[in-house]
Amino acid sequence: MTHAIEVRNLTVAYRSGLTAITDASFSVPKASVTALVGVNGAGKSTLFKALTGLLPGRGDIAILGRPVRQALRANLIAYVPQSEEVDWTFPVLVEDVVMMGRYGHMGFLRRARPADSEAVEAALARVGLADMRRRQIGELSGGQKKRVFLARALAQEAQVILLDEPFTGVDVQTERAIIELLIQMRNEGRAMLVSTHDLGAVPEYCDRVVMVKGTVLASGPTATTFTPENLRRAFGGTLRHFPLGATDLFTDDERPLVMEANRPRTGGGA
Numbered sequence: 001m002t003h004a005i006e007v008r009n010l011t012v013a014y015r016s017g018l019t020a021i022t023d024a025s026f027s028v029p030k031a032s033v034t035a036l037v038g039v040n041g042a043g044k045s046t047l048f049k050a051l052t053g054l055l056p057g058r059g060d061i062a063i064l065g066r067p068v069r070q071a072l073r074a075n076l077i078a079y080v081p082q083s084e085e086v087d088w089t090f091p092v093l094v095e096d097v098v099m100m101g102r103y104g105h106m107g108f109l110r111r112a113r114p115a116d117s118e119a120v121e122a123a124l125a126r127v128g129l130a131d132m133r134r135r136q137i138g139e140l141s142g143g144q145k146k147r148v149f150l151a152r153a154l155a156q157e158a159q160v161i162l163l164d165e166p167f168t169g170v171d172v173q174t175e176r177a178i179i180e181l182l183i184q185m186r187n188e189g190r191a192m193l194v195s196t197h198d199l200g201a202v203p204e205y206c207d208r209v210v211m212v213k214g215t216v217l218a219s220g221p222t223a224t225t226f227t228p229e230n231l232r233r234a235f236g237g238t239l240r241h242f243p244l245g246a247t248d249l250f251t252d253d254e255r256p257l258v259m260e261a262n263r264p265r266t267g268g269g270a
């Protein structure tokens with residue numbers, strides 16, 4: 001069976017000489033939402049960079065059975081960046097950012113056809129930002145900006161979507177909306193790999209988990225992988241553990257904790 005992502009014996013080093021990932025192996029099936037978890041500096045972003053061809057590595061990476069470069073050329077893979085990676089002062093409209101997702105579908109001159117405009121419109125409607133299409137990207141809230149990049153991945157018709165901390169700095173309602181969208185996208189057959197520090201929510205929407213600490217410590221279905229023992233190996237003493245009734249909840253988030261309904265929420269603003 002062809003997996004959405006198949007990584008075998010991957011080692012990734014920076015030019016500085018630091019080896020951030022050593023001999024990592026894991027796979028992500030199609031039609032799944034997989035959490036990528038680990039402490040700060042564990043190597044999550046490094047893995048994303050390797051999967052999107054930004055950093056070369058030793059070992060094998062296949063995206064839907066193809067090498068990374070081919071997968072990029074075929075528009076199979078999309079990346080939803082962390083907010084800090086984006087220059088928000090760059091004067092560009094929301095709809096222009098989403099249209100970038102269509103570039104791979106256009107010809108050499110990048111002239112948008114009606115199908116491209118329709119795809120942009122549909123993607124913006126799907127993330128609830130149709131009314132904001134003419135706004136400058138820098139004028140949006142943190143949660144709205146995340147949704148713009150999700151819309152870009154949707155417009156691209158990507159089948160494998162990497163999301164780097166999509167819930168950081170977003171309010172509860174937006175987090176719910178993003179989770180709902182991820183579940184819908186999974187039901188359409190796409191695969192999402194989501195790096196997150198909101199461990200409490202992982203069992204709720206992730207079928208699988210990949211645990212990172214300089215390598216992949218464990219990966220597989222949430223029920224058998226997201227265990228206290230593996231969490232201790234991945235997070236050690238940094239893990240906060242909340243025994244609340246029947247379910248144990250975990251977070252490695254350092255932001256203030258707020259209790260809400262039966263689940264802890266980390267504060268931090270929208």
Ligand SMILES: Nc1ncnc2c1ncn2[C@@H]1O[C@H](COP(=O)(O)OP(=O)(O)OP(=O)(O)O)[C@@H](O)[C@H]1O
Pocket residue numbers: 014015016018020038039040041042043044045046047
């Ligand atoms: N551009 C770079 N050059 C050299 N080393 C880097 C670079 N980017 C990251 N690193 C190092 O690689 C290691 C893994 O970092 P990475 O950013 O992948 O972690 P992460 O799991 O994404 O962390 P976080 O949860 O803080 O986002 C760290 O030791 C980090 O200092």
